[in-house]
Amino acid sequence: MPRAVNLARHPTGAVRPEDFEVVETPRPEVPEGWFLIKNRVFSLDAGFRQWMSAGAGDNYLTGMQLNEPVQSIVLGEVVESRHPDYAVGTLVNARTAWEEMSLLDGTDLCSPLLAADDMALSEYMSTLGPTGMTAWLGLNHIGQPKSGDVVVVSAAGGAVGTIVGQLAKAAGCRTIGLVSSAAKAQWLTDEVGYDLAISREAHPDLAQALVEAAPEGIDIFFDNVGGSVLNTVMQHLQEGARLVLCGAISQYEAEVEPVSHTWELITKRARMEGFMFSDYIDEFPAVIEAMEKLLRAGELKTFDQCYQGIEQTPTAFCDMMSGASRGKCLVVLED
Numbered sequence: 001m002p003r004a005v006n007l008a009r010h011p012t013g014a015v016r017p018e019d020f021e022v023v024e025t026p027r028p029e030v031p032e033g034w035f036l037i038k039n040r041v042f043s044l045d046a047g048f049r050q051w052m053s054a055g056a057g058d059n060y061l062t063g064m065q066l067n068e069p070v071q072s073i074v075l076g077e078v079v080e081s082r083h084p085d086y087a088v089g090t091l092v093n094a095r096t097a098w099e100e101m102s103l104l105d106g107t108d109l110c111s112p113l114l115a116a117d118d119m120a121l122s123e124y125m126s127t128l129g130p131t132g133m134t135a136w137l138g139l140n141h142i143g144q145p146k147s148g149d150v151v152v153v154s155a156a157g158g159a160v161g162t163i164v165g166q167l168a169k170a171a172g173c174r175t176i177g178l179v180s181s182a183a184k185a186q187w188l189t190d191e192v193g194y195d196l197a198i199s200r201e202a203h204p205d206l207a208q209a210l211v212e213a214a215p216e217g218i219d220i221f222f223d224n225v226g227g228s229v230l231n232t233v234m235q236h237l238q239e240g241a242r243l244v245l246c247g248a249i250s251q252y253e254a255e256v257e258p259v260s261h262t263w264e265l266i267t268k269r270a271r272m273e274g275f276m277f278s279d280y281i282d283e284f285p286a287v288i289e290a291m292e293k294l295l296r297a298g299e300l301k302t303f304d305q306c307y308q309g310i311e312q313t314p315t316a317f318c319d320m321m322s323g324a325s326r327g328k329c330l331v332v333l334e335d
């Protein structure tokens with residue numbers, strides 16, 4: 001029987017593996033207009049933590065229910081079909097759940113995937129998937145990088161952050177990454193290619209560290225963290241700065257913190273804008289093509305951490321949330 005990972009309890013505070021349960025589920029019957037996919041890769045995304053809490057749910061997604069499979073973006077292959085657009089063998093990207101088999105009707109961010117022969121399938125759940133789209137579209141549409149800009153990225157060692165840093169660097173910017181540990185900061189400069197990395201471990205006073213790292217101020221802040229980090233960075237802006245609000249991970253498992261330095265946006269003529277990657281769905285094919293070229297040319301590198309097998313999913317998700325993993329966190333399912 002196919003397995004799924006259910007939400008066993010609504011997490012409070014830091015998510016734990018015991019919040020999830022791996023269960024066996026009956027293989028679904030396929031009604032007319034539907035198709036069944038066998039999932040190959042799960043994308044583990046920090047944003048989904050928001051919708052795991054009790055009472056969660058907003059204009060974007062419904063809150064997750066207990067004893068239901070945990071929502072996720074996945075890559076799968078059609079194994080049975082009664083849908084005209086999804087023949088058996090088609091690869092599919094979809095927002096469904098942590099399950100070995102998913103029954104779909106082609107809605108909800110579902111689309112056939114044309115994977116290039118020379119790309120690993122996992123690339124389509126990282127650089128060539130929603131993570132890469134988020135990095136590219138947020139940076140280019142809202143950040144609008146120019147050569148010489150100082151770009152600061154929070155959660156810089158994660159899935160989105162490792163791509164944003166490389167893209168900003170390729171655009172001629174000076175890149176500064178914010179991370180938790182000194183070891184991750186070292187990796188960020190040595191391997192990912194950030195010009196500078198500031199860790200909370202080595203530099204608990206972020207405000208002072210930013211004054212030293214960017215004495216002229218920050219042109220672009222690509223923010224994945226929110227809360228006090230955003231509030232602090234807002235005090236070090238360059239005239240005409242752009243603040244890309246991508247995520248607020250510091251607020252997903254804790255009390256929401258106030259952001260008080262909005263006056264700085266006025267005097268610095270700065271612009272702060274949030275976005276969801278799915279706003280730009282029409283641009284995905286062109287962005288994927290551009291990113292494939294960069295990957296082939298070796299001008300962009302995917303940093304990922306793959307966990308094997310559905311039973312590893314709870315641990316993988318917790319590792320990603322706590323910062324124990326680096327780059328894009330994925331679960332690869334057995335054949």
Ligand SMILES: NC(=O)c1ccc[n+]([C@@H]2O[C@H](COP(=O)([O-])OP(=O)(O)OC[C@H]3O[C@@H](n4cnc5c(N)ncnc54)[C@H](OP(=O)(O)O)[C@@H]3O)[C@@H](O)[C@H]2O)c1
Nearest residue numbers: 046047155158159160179180224247248249250276277323
């Ligand atoms: N707007 C969109 O369309 C969109 C799409 C995708 C993702 N996102 C957002 O982008 C952000 C990154 O997502 P991702 O999937 O790429 O995750 P990720 O960056 O791979 O993983 C999350 C990282 O955030 C850091 N972190 C965790 N708690 C933190 C805290 N309290 N303060 C500071 N840093 C903390 C950890 O790294 P450290 O070791 O550095 O602490 C952790 O590894 C999330 O906020 C997510 O919601 C937005």
